[in-house]
Amino acid sequence: MELPVELPEVHHSLIDDLLAVVVAQTRDTVSFAMGSPAPEALALVGVEELVAAVAARRGAGVYGYGVTEGEAELREIVAADARARGIPATVEHVIITGGALQAIGMLCRVLAHPGDTAVTEAPSFGNSLNTLRHAGLRLLEAPVDDDGLDVDAAAALVASSGAVPRLFLVNPTFQNPTGSTLSLARRRALVALAERSGAVIIDDDPYRELRSRGRDLPALATLAAPERVVSVGSFSKTIVPGFRVGWVVAEPRIVRRIAAVKQSIDGCASPIGQQVIAELHARGRMPAHLEALRALYAAKRDRARAALAREFAGTEVRWNDPDGGFYLWVRLPAGMDAHRLLERGLEEGVAFVPSSAFSVARELPSAIRLSYASPKLERIDEGIARLRRAFDRV
Numbered sequence: 087m088e089l090p091v092e093l094p095e096v097h098h099s100l101i102d103d104l105l106a107v108v109v110a111q112t113r114d115t116v117s118f119a120m121g122s123p124a125p126e127a128l129a130l131v132g133v134e135e136l137v138a139a140v141a142a143r144r145g146a147g148v149y150g151y152g153v154t155e156g157e158a159e160l161r162e163i164v165a166a167d168a169r170a171r172g173i174p175a176t177v178e179h180v181i182i183t184g185g186a187l188q189a190i191g192m193l194c195r196v197l198a199h200p201g202d203t204a205v206t207e208a209p210s211f212g213n214s215l216n217t218l219r220h221a222g223l224r225l226l227e228a229p230v231d232d233d234g235l236d237v238d239a240a241a242a243l244v245a246s247s248g249a250v251p252r253l254f255l256v257n258p259t260f261q262n263p264t265g266s267t268l269s270l271a272r273r274r275a276l277v278a279l280a281e282r283s284g285a286v287i288i289d290d291d292p293y294r295e296l297r298s299r300g301r302d303l304p305a306l307a308t309l310a311a312p313e314r315v316v317s318v319g320s321f322s323k324t325i326v327p328g329f330r331v332g333w334v335v336a337e338p339r340i341v342r343r344i345a346a347v348k349q350s351i352d353g354c355a356s357p358i359g360q361q362v363i364a365e366l367h368a369r370g371r372m373p374a375h376l377e378a379l380r381a382l383y384a385a386k387r388d389r390a391r392a393a394l395a396r397e398f399a400g401t402e403v404r405w406n407d408p409d410g411g412f413y414l415w416v417r418l419p420a421g422m423d424a425h426r427l428l429e430r431g432l433e434e435g436v437a438f439v440p441s442s443a444f445s446v447a448r449e450l451p452s453a454i455r456l457s458y459a460s461p462k463l464e465r466i467d468e469g470i471a472r473l474r475r476a477f478d479r480v
Contacts, residue, residue, distance in 0.1 A: 097216040100443035104428075108437045116469030118456040119437040121262060121412050123323060124386070126462070127379055131325055136362045144361070152357035154345045156182025156333070159364040164319070164333045172308040173317065178338040181345055182355045186292055186320040186332040187217055189344075190255065192351070193316060193334065194221035196343040197286050202252040205244065205285075207235050209415075209444030209453075211262040214255060214290065219446065226251065227448040232406065234258060234268030237275040244283065251285045258306065260293040260411025263444050263455035267409065270303050277310040286313070292320040292332075295376055297410035298384035313337055321363050323412070324379060329359030383412065383459055386466060390414055390458040393470035403477070405456075412459040418452040422480060427454070430476035436469050 101119070108117050141148050155161065161180040168175035183189040198204065200222025206215060208227035218225060226247055228240035235256055244251055254276065258268035268276070280287050289306045307315040320332035332355075334344060348354075366372060391414065394405055402419040416438075418424060424440035431437060441453040461469055 097219050099213050099216060101212055101439055104437065104439060104443075107432070111432065111435075111437075113435050115432070115435045115437055116461055116465050116472060117437040118458065118461065118469060119439050120460055121323075121457045122460045123327060124382060124460055124462070127382060127459075128326060130375060130378055131366065133326060133362065136365045137358065140358065140361045140365050148358050148361060150357065152354040152360065154181075154348050154354050155341070156180070156355060157357065157360040157364060159368075160331075160360045161333075163364060163367050164335065168305075168307075168317065168335045171302075171305045173305055173335060174312075175335050179335050179341060181334050181336075181341045181348070182360055183332045183334060183344075183348070184352055184355045185322060185327075185330045186290055186318050187213055188330075188351070189318045189332050189334045190214055190288060190290060191217045191221065192344045192347045193288055193318070193340075194218055194223060194253070195347050196340060197316075198223060198252040203247070203249040204253040204255055205240055205251045206255045207257065207261065208448040209263050209441060209450055210255070211257060212443045212445075214257075215444075215446050218253075218255065223253070224249070225446055227445055229448075230261065230264055230266055232266050234261060234266050234272055235276065237272045237279055240276075241279050244279075251283050254280055254285055254287045255290065256287065256306075257290050257293075259291050259303070260296065260408050260413070262293070262411075263413055263439065263441075264415040265406055265408030265411050265413040266415075267303065273303065273306055274309055277306060277314065280310070280314055287315045288318060289315055290318045292318075292323050293411040295324055296380060296383055296412070298380045298387075299409040307335070316340060324376065325363055325366065326359070329356050329363065331355055331359045331363060380410070383410070386458040386461075386463055387414070389463055389466045390456060390470065393467050397470050397474040398477070401477070412457050414456045414458060416454045416456055418454065420452070422452050424452050424454050427476055427480050430479045431473060434472040434476045434479075436472035436476065438473070 104119050161177040164180045165175040204218050204223045205226045207230045226243050229236045316336040405414050405416045439455045441450040
C-alpha cells in the first residue's frame with residue numbers, strides 16, 4: 087500500500103549494507119570491509135569478569151537506567167584523559183553518548199540548523215556524512231591527502247561556494263578511510279579557517295590511542311579558543327563496540343544542550359557498559375591493554391602491507407603506510423572499477439569497501455579501503471591472495 091504522503095529522503099550506508107552481504111555469503115570470506123576490532127582484541131578485555139565484578143559490587147541496580155550525562159566515574163576518566171592532552175576539562179565538560187556517531191548527530195542538532203553548511207573530508211566515513219545529511223546540513227567535501235584534510239582546498243571551496251560554514255567535521259588521526267593523519271601545520275590552519283568562518287570544529291578522533299609509531303600531535307582543542315572545538319571519542323575501537331559508549335568534551339553550555347537532546351533520544355548511554363569501562367580503568371589495566379592493541383594492529387598492518395607488496399608487485403596498485411589505526415587506502419589503476427572489483431572479490435571470497443562509499447558528491451579516484459584490524463593475522467595473506475585473483479579477473 088502506498089503511503090499517503092511523500093516521505094523525506096533517507097541515506098543508506100554502503101558499508102553496513104555490505105556487512106549484510108558478507109554475512110549472507112555461503113562461501114568462506116576474508117573480510118577487510120568492517121572497521122571493527124579484532125576478536126582477539128575483544129577477548130583481551132575480559133568482559134565477563136568485569137561485568138561480574140561490577141554486578142557483585144553494585145547489585146541489581148547495575149542493570150537499571152542511568153543519568154543522561156553519564157556515570158560520574160567515567161566522565162572523570164574522560165576529563166582526566168583530556169587534561170593529560172592539554173585540554174582543560176572537568177566532569178561538567180563531558181557527556182557520555184551512545185557511540186561517536188550519536189555524538190556527531192546530537193552536535194548537529196545543538197550547533198547548526200537544517201540548511202546550514204558543514205565542511206567535511208573527502209573521502210570520509212560514509213556513516214558520518216549521512217549523519218550530517220539526515221540533520222539537513224549541506225556538505226562541502228574537501229580533499230584528503232597523506233597529510234589529512236587539505237585546508238587550503240577547503241578554504242577555496244568555502245570561498246567559491248559563497249557559504250558560511252557552521253561546522254567542520256574532521257577525523258584527524260589515522261583517518262577513516264585513508265589512515266592519514268592531519269599534520270600540525272594543517273591543524274593550525276584548520277583552526278584559523280574555523281575562526282575566520284565563525285564555525286565549530288567537530289574533532290572526531292577514535293583511533294588516536296592506536297598509534298604504533300611516531301609521536302602524538304596536539305589535539306585541535308589545544309590550538310583553539312574553548313568554544314571553537316568540540317572533541318568526540320569512543321571506546322568502541324579500544325574496548326568493546328557492542329557497549330556503544332562514546333563521549334563529547336565541550337564547553338558546559340554545549341554539554342547541557344546535548345543532554346537535553348539526548349533525553350529525547352535514549353535517555354542515557356548503556357549504564358552497565360559505562361561501569362565496565364570504568365572498572366577496567368580503575369584496575370589500572372588500560373595502559374597495558376592499549377600497548378597490547380598497538381602491537382596487535384601494527385603486526386596486522388605490516389602483514390597486510392607485506393602481502394600487498396608480494397601479490398601486487400609489478401602492477402599499478404599503490405597503498406600507504408599509516409602509523410596506526412585500522413586502515414590501508416589502496417589506490418587502483420586509473421579507470422579500474424572498484425565496484426566491479428568488489429563483485430569479483432566476493433566471488434573469490436574477499437570483501438572490502440570501494441572508495442565511492444566515502445563521499446556524497448565528490449568523485450574520488452578509484453581506490454578501496456582495507457581494514458586489517460578484524461581478520462586474524464594468518465588470514466590476511468589468504469585475503470590478499472584472493473584480492474589479487476579478483477584483480478586479475480577484472
